[in-house]
Amino acid sequence: MDPDAASGPDIGDQDVAAQLCARVAEANGAGTPLRIAGGGTKTFYGRSVDAPALDMTGHRGITHYDPVELVVSVRAGTPLTELERILAASGQQLPFEPPHFGPDATVGGMVSTGLSGPRRPWSGAVRDFVLGTRLISHDGQHLRFGGEVMKNVAGYDLSRLVTGAQGTLGVITEVSLKVLPLPGAAHSLRLQLPLEAAMAKLAKWGRQPVPLTAAAWHDGALYLRLEGGGRSVDANRARLGGETLDADFWRQLREHELPFFDPADPRPLWRLSVPHTASPLALDGDWLLDWAGAQRWLRSEMPASAIREAATRAGGHATCYTPSAAEPFTPLGPVLAKYHRQIKARLDPKGIFNPGRLYRDL
């Protein structure tokens, strides 16, 4: 841990940007890579980076929050739980329901991995709520892109480019996020339905004014969440029937705490991101569908190549969530790969930011 980052009397609000910039400039000067580290909860998500840590957890605190503007600006090392607590106190939330994967999750890790929870198909993903970022460039300069306004098309959208880029293009030190009010009412339910029937119903409801904000299927049951005004939730609750489901189901799904995700299961865990209408994929293993079918979790011993091929044929891609997978992410085609390399080379010419985290040559 960087000794500078840990010091300071109040760890709730601490600005160590200057030290972070100095570390980056030094690393760039020496051509030595850095592993950008937050709470370490999502280290498993990606290839391992063998380099000294740039600890972000000392750079924390909310720099600006005005609930009426629906925007919060927060330093990257701020614990995600703390941000969510402060938003909830004002009746607001991060609509994309980011997974924490542990108590130490930070805002920076949330943005860098770009992972979103069950509400994603209806609300949008992390990237849809990122309005601006502060970034440390390879030469240690502290830059600002985007801002706190909802609409901004000045220059290229660097803020969304670095969202989900896993720290390979720069160090995110601060992010401005659009936030939204908490729903007025919510109801979760469970319907006993085979997969095909569940998918047909979801397709139908998708074209109707049903206030769905989560839909998952596993082992013969469809799990739904309704959110909105009290009257519409009540009306749809009566219409859909089923048995009432504890809303904590969605947290457990998001955090991979359901029995399906049992870490003791020796079979690798795969995430298949496919069009929600894709037919069931002919792959052996256990399935859990989220995002109304657009995110499909698979426990399977099948070879990576077979799983990737099936996902690609269905119009999507597959990611291996089991720690220490050799290549967790689907390889890019040659033209895309070329432009990825060129972006990396232009923004991080010495390759100091999380080298190899996404792909071997990035």
Place this chain on the structure above:
Amino acid sequence: MNILFDERLDGPLPPVDPEATLQRLHDALPGMTLLHSEEDRRPFECDGLSAYRVMPMLVALPETLEQVTTLLRTCHALHVPVVTRGAGTGLSGGALPLEKGVLLVMSRFNRILELDPDARIARVQPGVRNLAISEAAAPHGLYYAPDPSSQIACSIGGNVAENAGGVHCLKYGLTVHNVLALEVITMEGEPMTIGSEALDAPGFDLLALFHGSEGMLGIITEVTVKLLPRPQSAKVIMASFDDLGKAGRAVGDIIAAGIVPGGLEMMDNLAIRAAEDFIHAGYPVEAEAILLCELDGVEADVADDCQRVREVLAQAGATAIILARDDAERARFWAGRKNAFPAVGRLSPDYYCMDGTIPRRELPRVLKGIAELSDESGLRVANVFHAGDGNLHPLILFDANRSGELALAESVGGRILELCVEVGGTITGEHGVGREKINQMCAQFEDAEITVFHAVKAAFDPTGLLNPGKNIPTLARCAEYGAMHVHDNQLPHPELPRF
């Protein structure tokens, strides 16, 4: 101000031989329409920013992807710059041609390739008009959400290039939130799929990067958009105010009440009178400001929200609150707003439309600043405002036939944008930088940030042949603009044109 390409400030363009280029393109693409006579090129000399015109060297109107690929490869080999144009409705000069460049017009790519109501997507060619997508989706109860005012004419490729917005962005987002995938061709002629019909794709978020990139990174040849179910119910409330500040505060009050309206628009008195005179929307011409608040969604919730919004508006001091009785009245209320630009255009021989975005809390300060600039310059300014998302469209009225008035209008516009940056906002919310705001980019970004923009550009187009001079200023331009800016502050007559 002269925003035409200036090699001294924008960097040298490669030497181009028009005759040889024409010959080479003719040879390589015998079947493609290639306009070269002055008469044929004339209609393409400007986009929606019609105060600025440049005759393109050649105008290419390809109809197949093979033609686009060959055109790009040939231009790449010849070092000929390429400016891409869609429907030509852009307001920032993003498709302003180059004398030494080929204008690549994508308007013949105008087919809807696929519309899948179960998947709720449409796969369309870039020249398809924005509104045509919603029209095609309507029989399925679906629509495409972003609705820029020019939606009758503007094309989806241009919407992506500018990351176009509209009046429903607070709830439904911009173009970037409503597009799933793009097919693009790079300057070197390589095809690439960006994004997918799944909700994410591996690698960097190039989909987001291409939105608003103004034709600088690649040519968009296909767009897959998300379709949404048409809301069961949509209601519009119109509230009148005797004071702009009160109207501005009411906007915050609605959002503080936990309501996210489908649309939330504000117009000032000059805009109200212009729109009423033109459209007869039923606007109160004596009001200092009106708010149009659209609430949409499930019927029961909309009814509840309407009641709450009425209470909030009454509390905020609205002098009248009218709920549109039916869809016809609702459409009329919106027609006034959507036609505000041409309506204001009837008040004056010319008008100049600005596009700053500010944090909403700064609205009173910015409106006051605009009023002062208007008084100082003697030019009337009408304000049309996407109040929900802080996107301000001041319309500066002027007469280009009066010597110096265009320059004065631009100077007032530039200072409005600088005011937006000063209060923590941006110089462009949805119209793009293009050529129009190239100098104000220097006010918004530091040199180090502009350097990063150039790095991104160079990753896709190292020789700088795609739309040179747009979107990102050179550091040389910023050095000069910054110097003039300081100098201007020392002038005794700030109302004098700066360029």
